[in-house]
Amino acid sequence: MAAVQETVDRVRRIDVDQYRYGFETLIESDKAPKGLSEDTVRFISAKKSEPAWMLEWRLEAYRRWLTMTEPTWARVNYPKIDYQDLYYYSAPKPKKQVASLDEIDPEILKTYEKLGIPLREVEVLEGVVRPEGERRIAVDAVFDSVSVATTFQKELKQAGVIFMPISEAIREHPELVKKYLGTVVPTSDNYFATLNSAVFSDGSFVYVPPGVRCPMELSTYFRINERNTGQFERTLIIADKGAYVSYLEGCTAPQRDENQLHAAVVELVTLDDAEIKYSTVQNWYPGNSEGIGGIYNFVTKRGDCRGNNSKISWTQVETGSAITWKYPSCILRGDNSRGEFYSIAISNGHQQVDSGTKMIHLGKNTTSRIISKGIAAGVSQNTYRGLVTAHRKATGARNFTACDSLLIGDKCGAHTVPYVEAKNSSALFEHEATTSKISEDVLFYCVQRGLSQEEAVGLVVNGFVKDVLQQLPMEFAVEAQKLISISLEGSVG
Amino acid sequence: MTALLEVKDLKVRVEDNEILHGLSLTVNPGEIHAIMGPNGSGKSTLSHVIAGKPGYEVTGGEILFRGEDLLEMSPDERAAKGVFLAFQYPVEIPGVATMNFLRTALNAQRKARGESEFSTPDFLKKVREVAARLNIPQEMLRRGVNVGFSGGEKKRNEILQMALFEPAVCILDEMDSGLDIDALRVAADGVNALRSPERAMVVITHYQRLLNYIVPDFVHVMSKGRVVKSGGKELALELEASGYAQFEDAA
Numbered sequence: 001m002a003a004v005q006e007t008v009d010r011v012r013r014i015d016v017d018q019y020r021y022g023f024e025t026l027i028e029s030d031k032a033p034k035g036l037s038e039d040t041v042r043f044i045s046a047k048k049s050e051p052a053w054m055l056e057w058r059l060e061a062y063r064r065w066l067t068m069t070e071p072t073w074a075r076v077n078y079p080k081i082d083y084q085d086l087y088y089y090s091a092p093k094p095k096k097q098v099a100s101l102d103e104i105d106p107e108i109l110k111t112y113e114k115l116g117i118p119l120r121e122v123e124v125l126e127g128v129v130r131p132e133g134e135r136r137i138a139v140d141a142v143f144d145s146v147s148v149a150t151t152f153q154k155e156l157k158q159a160g161v162i163f164m165p166i167s168e169a170i171r172e173h174p175e176l177v178k179k180y181l182g183t184v185v186p187t188s189d190n191y192f193a194t195l196n197s198a199v200f201s202d203g204s205f206v207y208v209p210p211g212v213r214c215p216m217e218l219s220t221y222f223r224i225n226e227r228n229t230g231q232f233e234r235t236l237i238i239a240d241k242g243a244y245v246s247y248l249e250g251c252t253a254p255q256r257d258e259n260q261l262h263a264a265v266v267e268l269v270t271l272d273d274a275e276i277k278y279s280t281v282q283n284w285y286p287g288n289s290e291g292i293g294g295i296y297n298f299v300t301k302r303g304d305c306r307g308n309n310s311k312i313s314w315t316q317v318e319t320g321s322a323i324t325w326k327y328p329s330c331i332l333r334g335d336n337s338r339g340e341f342y343s344i345a346i347s348n349g350h351q352q353v354d355s356g357t358k359m360i361h362l363g364k365n366t367t368s369r370i371i372s373k374g375i376a377a378g379v380s381q382n383t384y385r386g387l388v389t390a391h392r393k394a395t396g397a398r399n400f401t402a403c404d405s406l407l408i409g410d411k412c413g414a415h416t417v418p419y420v421e422a423k424n425s426s427a428l429f430e431h432e433a434t435t436s437k438i439s440e441d442v443l444f445y446c447v448q449r450g451l452s453q454e455e456a457v458g459l460v461v462n463g464f465v466k467d468v469l470q471q472l473p474m475e476f477a478v479e480a481q482k483l484i485s486i487s488l489e490g491s492v493g
Numbered sequence: 494m495t496a497l498l499e500v501k502d503l504k505v506r507v508e509d510n511e512i513l514h515g516l517s518l519t520v521n522p523g524e525i526h527a528i529m530g531p532n533g534s535g536k537s538t539l540s541h542v543i544a545g546k547p548g549y550e551v552t553g554g555e556i557l558f559r560g561e562d563l564l565e566m567s568p569d570e571r572a573a574k575g576v577f578l579a580f581q582y583p584v585e586i587p588g589v590a591t592m593n594f595l596r597t598a599l600n601a602q603r604k605a606r607g608e609s610e611f612s613t614p615d616f617l618k619k620v621r622e623v624a625a626r627l628n629i630p631q632e633m634l635r636r637g638v639n640v641g642f643s644g645g646e647k648k649r650n651e652i653l654q655m656a657l658f659e660p661a662v663c664i665l666d667e668m669d670s671g672l673d674i675d676a677l678r679v680a681a682d683g684v685n686a687l688r689s690p691e692r693a694m695v696v697i698t699h700y701q702r703l704l705n706y707i708v709p710d711f712v713h714v715m716s717k718g719r720v721v722k723s724g725g726k727e728l729a730l731e732l733e734a735s736g737y738a739q740f741e742d743a744a
Contacts, residue, residue, distance in 0.1 A: 444546050445584045449594075449654065450572040450602035459597060463588030463637065 032089035038062060041198050044089050048167045048201070051174060061187040061197035068191045074354040075383045075415060076323045078259070078296060086230045086261060088199045140165065140204045140220045152216065159215050161245075162207040166234055169205035176207055180238055184267035184304045184331070192263040192325075193300040196232045200265065203233035208243035208274075217473055219248040222264075230261040237267070239274035241307065246277040248476055259287075259322060264299045272307030272334065277315070279472050280328075281480055284320035286487075289378075291350030294322025301328035302358075305337035305366075313340040314357065315471045317480040319487040322351060327385065329358035332366035332394075339368040342468040344480070346487050347380030347412070356386035356417075361397035361427070370401040373465045376412035377488060383415040390427035397427040405435040406464050408457070408488070458485040495560045497522050497693050498543070498662050504553035505535075505542055512538045514718040515554065520662065523690040527704055527729060528697045530715030531737045536697045537581065539715075540666045544578040545571050558662070573605035575661030579651040581670055586638035591650065594638045595620060599657060623656045627683045645676030652683035663687070663694045669703040681706030701733035716740040 032043045041062050045055040070081070140163065156163050162173060170177050187197040204220040222233060239245055249266075262284060268276050278301075287294025297320075303312035314328040330339025341357035359368035368388065376382040382405065390397035405414035416433050438460055446456035462469070462481055469477050498520040505513040512535050520526055530536050542549050543556060545568035556563040563571060586594065600610040611619070624634060627649050639647050648668060655663055665684065669677055684694070684707055696707055704712075704726065712728040713720045714737070721740045722728065 439584070440547070442584045442586060444568065445580065446586075446598075447568040448544050448546075448572055448578050448580075449598035450569050450605065450658070451598055452569050452601070453567075455597070455601060459589055459594070460586060463586055466588035 030091045031087050034087055035084040036062075036086070036088055036199070040088050044199055044201055047089065047091070048170070050167075050170055053174075053178070054170055057182070057187070058198050061194050062199075064188055065191070065194040065198055068194060070191050074325050074385070075381060075417075076325060076352040076354050078323055078352075081259075081261060081296070083195075088230060088232070089201050091201075140218075155215065160209045160212055161214050161218075162205065163218050164205055166203045166205040166236060167201070169236075173205075173207070176238070177205070177236070180267070180269055181236055182267075184269060184302050185265050185300050190300060192298040193265050196234060196263050196265045196300070199230075200232045200234035203235045203264070204237075204247075205235075206237040206245060206247065208239045208245045210241040210243060210271075212240075212243050214243070214245040217246050217248055219250070221250045230263065232262075233264045235264070235266040236269075237276055237278070238269045239271065239276050239310075241271045242273045243271075244275045244277075246473060247279070248473065249278070249280045250283070259293060260285075260295050262295050262297050262299070262321075264301075266299070266301040266328075268303035268312055270303070270305050270307055270310035270312055270334075270337075273309045274307060275311040275313075276303065277313045278303070278328070279476055280314075280316040280318075281472075281476060281483065282316065282318045282320055282324070283483060285322075286320045286349060286351050287322040289349050291322070294351075295320065297321035297324045297326060299326045301326065302331065303329070303339070304331045305334050305339060305363075307337070308334040308363070309336045310334050311338040311340075313342070313471070315340075315342040315468065316344070316355075317468075317472070317476075317483065318343070318345040318353060318355060319483050321353075324351075324353045324355050326355045327357055329360065329387075330368060331360045331362065332368065332397075333362045334366075335363040336365045337363055338366065340471075341368075341370045341372070342471040343372045343384075344375070344465045344468045344484070345373070345382060345384075346375045346377075346484060347382045348377040348487055349380060350378065351380040353381070354383040354385055356384045358387040359389070359399055360387075361390040361394040361399070363394060365396040365398075366394060367398045368400075370399070370403075371467055372401075372403045373468055374403070374405040374414050375408070375461060375464070375484075375488070376405065376414050377408040379411045381413045381415070383417060385417045385419075387419040387421075388429055388431075389419075389421040390424045390429070392423045394424050395426050397422070397424060397429075399427075399429045401429075401431045403431075403433040404464070405433075406461065407435065407437045457488060461485075461488060496520060496557070497559060498563075498695075499557040500539070500543070500554070501557070502554035503539075503542070503551065503556065505538055506550050506552055507538070507548065511552070512549075512718055513542075516715075516719055517554075518695075518713065518720065520693045520695060522661075522693055523688075524711065525688070525694045525696060525707065525709045527707075527709035527712045527726075528695060528715055528720075529699070529701075529712060529729065529732060530740075531699075534715040535718040536715055537666055540578055540664045540695070540697055543571075543662075543664060544568060544576060569601070570605065572658075572660075573602045575659075577655055577658060577660035577663045579648075579655060579663065579665045579668060581667040583639050583647045583651055585640045585642075587640050589638050590635055591638050592620065592634045595634075595654065595657060598654070602658060620653075620657065623653055626686065627653055627656070628679060629653055643676075644671040645673070645679065648672060648676070648680045649683065652680060652687075656683070656687055659692075661692060663692065665694065665696045665707075667697055667699065669698055669700060677703065678706060701729045704729045714740055 032040050041058050045058055185193050187194055208214050270276055284295035284297055305312055312330050318324055332339050339359050345353045345355050347353045357370055372384050374382040374384055384403045388399045403416050407414055414435055418431055420429050443456045496519045500518040503513050503516045528536055551564055596616055603610055629649055709726050712724055714722040
């Protein structure tokens with residue numbers, strides 16, 4: 001049997017059934033009644049003790065959503081979602097009022113421990129097992145619909161950085177939330193974003209004041225635990241003039257037979273000379289090897305380079321979800337602003353990925369760069385869909401796009417759908433695309449040098465995605481590298 | 494004495510064509526064997542089957558390595574046991590730094606043999622030493638494996654790995670193809686430096702030229718999937734003068 005065939009067979013056997021985060025935490029939860037109505041929206045808003053303006057904002061979104069239809073243009077197939085058969089709010093039932101981390105339900109803390117997310121900053125601070133030079137990361141942990149813990153609050157406060165659950169920010173910093181919420185992804189933007197606007201329950205809020213370089217990486221960790229529950233988180237990050245922040249997002253969910261909906265919205269705003277670096281390692285449950293279960297990941301992520309000389313950089317490693325529908329984009333409004341999109345999308349088993357980016361050049365001398373690496377194995381379908389556009393006034397707009405696809409086996413598909421529009425004659429757009437199969441000769445070369453078949457595939461794939469891995473913060477890059485090997489080989493390391 | 498490598502009456506087919514029709518070859522430690530023959534005589538097939546490349550079906554005979562059945566082992570097991578194939582066309586692996594590749598491979602082999610992995614400083618020291626001997630600049634080791642390497646650089650990279658892994662049997666598949674005379678001399682010097690009483694080499698080539706630099710103990714002429722004549726190094730010179738045609742009929 002040919003080497004590639006062996007690899008393909010092995011990948012087919014193990015793949016997604018080896019999902020490591022598929023455990024469930026047994027915990028009592030507080031849920032909204034099943035189904036979606038104005039009452040559900042009011043229930044969520046009341047749970048969060050929101051001001052009246054926020055409820056109004058949600059209701060408006062809900063009413064608009066009723067008039068919209070689900071988009072069908074993506075290259076993904078799934079049975080119709082019954083939106084009345086979902087829970088829209090689920091919170092772990094607090095045993096008592098939580099004042100510090102010690103009072104959080106130990107079951108939840110255990111869950112995050114299992115996931116390898118350090119919530120106990122004491123341990124981190126006192127350096128129990130802390131390799132030298134390791135950077136500290138402030139974590140906001142979101143469990144189903146609510147944020148359960150945010151670490152390093154004090155230290156961030158000293159720097160003037162606001163990092164808190166968005167539900168708290170709505171109460172404590174209404175002026176900032178009002179000013180920015182929905183200005184990048186309006187409530188009317190698209191079906192899933194509108195749904196999110198109506199029912200979002202939590203997520204992270206970050207504000208970095210002028211001239212401040214955020215002293216540590218910020219991170220949010222999303223976990224869906226409850227059955228039949230959608231997760232609709234909302235993240236809003238603002239880097240004021242000359243500010244800088246690096247933000248990381250991670251996600252997992254238990255292994256279940258039914259499909260679960262995840263419809264998040266992320267909005268980023270950079271003012272003059274500011275920079276946001278947003279990194280995601282998405283590892284939602286992808287379903288089993290038969291294609292049963294898994295998360296539907298319908299996410300709207302967009303950044304607005306509102307100020308001159310500002311920069312937004314998206315880096316994503318997508319390995320999970322049954323369906324991924326996600327296009328982290330940049331609106332390059334400020335002159336000389338810059339947008340970047342670095343993506344690794346891996347699909348295996350029955351996964352379907354339709355992901356890419358939009359770079360919308362509005363300001364003068366704006367530049368963007370897109371590096372997309374798609375890897376398809378099993379019977380998965382992997383699509384890159386991208387839009388690069390220069391508007392009339394975007395003199396000197398420049399874009400460079402490189403889309404590379406790697407196929408493992410002969411039952412998967414890779415597709416590239418680039419849209420390019422230049423309405424300004426001075427725009428300079430470059431597009432490169434390649435599709436290749438993992439070659440038998442390369443694998444044989446590696447095994448002749450002593451690598452096992454699995455190690456060889458891992459090595460070749462990691463080489464393929466190297467340009468993107470380099471964009472991730474160090475800790476994340478190591479994590480991502482492991483994750484890539486696992487999702488393709490099952491060599492649980 | 495057990496031979497290092499013993500090929501006995503080997504029959505190999507690819508799809509419906511039998512390529513090797515009962516080939517035998519015995520290689521003892523310290524020996525250098527040259528295998529010569531025209532295109533299509535089965536030279537490369539032999540090297541691939543010894544190394545365990547997929548796609549070949551062994552229909553008869555056996556290959557013993559130190560008395561063990563080599564055909565039962567996976568290609569990576571064979572590598573760990575000390576079988577090394579220097580490829581005629583070494584592949585490129587973009588994004589994987591040569592240095593990283595060398596370390597991953599070396600440690601995989603050591604692990605398979607139950608030896609401890611090299612520490613980073615020890616490994617670096619070893620690579621630098623070997624690279625310097627082969628005239629391989631450090632910059633080349635930072636580049637992707639064989640990416641943008643010239644023909645000569647690719648071959649030197651093969652010899653670098655050979656020197657690093659210290660295999661028991663080295664099979665050199667058409668090492669001279671695509672090399673000019675200077676590059677050939679550098680590569681041959683690298684190979685000669687690895688000659689030792691414990692190590693054997695099988696040098697596969699079309700031309701006698703290579704054998705001026707790597708002087709063999711035995712020369713075998715292959716034609717149509719068999720060894721048709723064996724002799725000392727003078728056989729190579731004889732071939733150079735009279736060509737392969739005389740053997741075509743013998744086969």
